[in-house]
Amino acid sequence: MRNAVATLLLGLAALLPAAAVKAQDGPLRIEITDGVIEPLPFAVPNFIAETPAAQQLAAEMSRVIAADLVGSGLFREIPQVAYISPYTNFDASVNFTDWKAINAQALITGAISQSGDRITVRFRAYDVFAGQELGSGLQLSGTPDGWRRIAHKMADTIYSRLTGEGGYFDSRVVYVSETGPKNDRKKRLAIMDYDGANVQYLTNSESIVLAPRFSPTGDRVLYTSYESGFPQIQVLDVGRVQRRVLSSGSGTMTFAPRFAPNGQTIVYSQTDGGNTDLFAMDINNGQAQRLTSAPSIETAPSFSPDGSQIVFESDRSGASQLYVMSVGGGEPRRISFGQGRYGTPVWSPRGDYIAFTKQNAGRFHIGVMRTDGSEERLLTASFLDEGPTWAPNGRVIMFTRETQGASGQARLYSVDISGRNLKPVKTPDGASDPSWGPLQN
């Protein structure tokens, strides 16, 4: 009996280590589900001037890149005073330890040279903690007066490598510049870099202009002009500053135009006999086609990126709401069902969201929703927010914010689609009705 029990125990004891080893076999596995959302710290030392003539540009270029990245809200620049080792040689290997010590997770280095009327810029981006380069180094060249565009292009490349999605820094915005008091406001079309630099005016302030819209390639602008006394759509060639009236027919009012993704068709609102409907027009031959026929007001149309659908606002249900319809026709489908009134919908260039203006309880909001109307989220709230426009990468929205009172002024603001990084866009005067153009070639 004793022997049997002892044998049994010994047998069990012999099995135990094997079972234990089996239980601990393989690597330890853990799951991380909580992280942090904060700007990624980066360092960008002043670029190295390889020729004396490039001395000033070397510093300015690195500043523009830093401003682009910081302005996106996704990155945070580490002040240069915190740098441990000076950056003196573009071709030397990087001492990652020094940059790790100041918690720089990305490092951007560059060198610039100027020869005659041409500047050449080389730059590299590094993942400091991985101790390796992010993509390949690039070299760009251009004229000295185009140095800001070169800097924006570099920032776009870095942004893309760090986030995995396209940038938007090398883009322009057309908007309505506003000067003067509210009861005598002068409006004219203006174009600027996305960050408010290089403002140029496209029209004078003799007549009211409204709602400019960039073409998909950024070479033309549609807008509504009151030059003839009533609203008419005009198209303006940005390069030559030549314009022509697109709508025809005396007495018909056309407004709220927007290009189709093909750049040849436009969709707009036209008022005939007191009723406003949507129309499409081929801008080459001027032939118009009616898209809606309802006693209600249909306006503010915007194409989906693939050009197959149009989102617009309509008061057919009593209050202004958002609807989606196929370009080929068919019954529009209502997508907004929240409280208040919805307007000025704009389809994201990525096709995933629709931005809109919402008025509810005496306040205006800029919001986004899925293209089926779900996941509505209000990003802003103020006395008057309206007219959203998407950045080329579909991550940032620019809009008009007007302050209250007789001295109230319209300004441009931008916000990330998550609702973070709400900030004003610097413009020399008042500004409204922004339209964000595509990335420049």
Added chain:
Amino acid sequence: MQTGTKISAAGHGLLITWALVGGWFQAEPLPIESQDVSIISLEEYERLSEQRAAPVVTEVPAAPVEPPVTETAPTIPERPQPRPEPVPTPPEPVDVPVAEAEPEPPAPEPEPEIPTTVPEAPETPQVVSELPRTAEPETARPSDRVAPEPVEAPEPDTTIDDVVREEVAPDAGAEANLPVQEATAPEAASDRIVTEAEAQEKEPTAPLVASRPKTRPQRPVPQETEAPKPEVETAAATPEPAREPEPEPAPVEKPAPEAEPTPEVESSAVNDALAEALAGGGEVEAPEPSGPPMTSGEKDGLRVAVSKCWNVGSLSSEALQTTVVVAVSLSREGVPDAGSMRMMSSSGGSAESAKQAYEAARRAIIRCGSTGFDLPADKYAQWRDIEMTFNPEGMRIR
């Protein structure tokens, strides 16, 4: 005979304990994670690695890329000269509603009618142990940083650091013979993104979830009946321990110490004890001690440590939908070996988004492990190789 009985009892006891604790003495269920795995071939992985490692810093950058900057350089002409335009005709007032043309004044929208029927007056307030959920948690405030745990804004002069330290002024340091140091505190953080619209919402005083009205009016009687309840519970509870002392007198000495650890047995503690016991037996055979398994607390510590550095703020929307599994080997000091790090699998996104998600995960492991993760040295064999799954699903909705 008594000896045989004792041996038999001990053997049975061992068997019963074995069966209760988990059959084959598994410290914890083996991780059975069902996950879509996209297998990357060695060639593909090397190709991905080559792309990052390709450029050589010390050499002049590859072929100069001639961007179309100069060719397509700003086509914007100089400021257009004000052309002589016809005499401006003041715009006539238009009756047509032009939604885009003229923004409607922010006239207050017709408010929804206030219901004329007032809900019945609530009954006498009662103290409820569970407070209803309110709309805005106190921590929901705008902040640049979104972290799992909200952090109050530190004092203006405080240096931002993960480690909290109190300031030691030169004078105080001299008196107490302490090194002078600056005050440090973690950066302020919110536990979710708060948009301007949400921040401006009035903080609701009413709960989102209304407590159900009572079916019966409150009467004094229930109070009397409620009061005895605890007594009943305690009365029910007390007899049980009361029974224990009765059988105890006989085996007073030995059963008592055994019974002490068992009352609040945590699975990890049992596993630890078992693993410790088992480790002794395994030492003989295994060339390197595997050590006891990691407790859940130790795993949580590692998870929290990595979470602090897992920054998804700069990830693309697609990368935020991508889950990656990263394998890493640690040194005995708990420092990750960057060379050993590799992406085992990914799901929910494209190869490009997986690459971005993997890089963010890699940064998190390297950054927070640079000084070594705080892991038990005697269990090195348990945590030498780790597979970390980075799942950002919960971060998307913040």
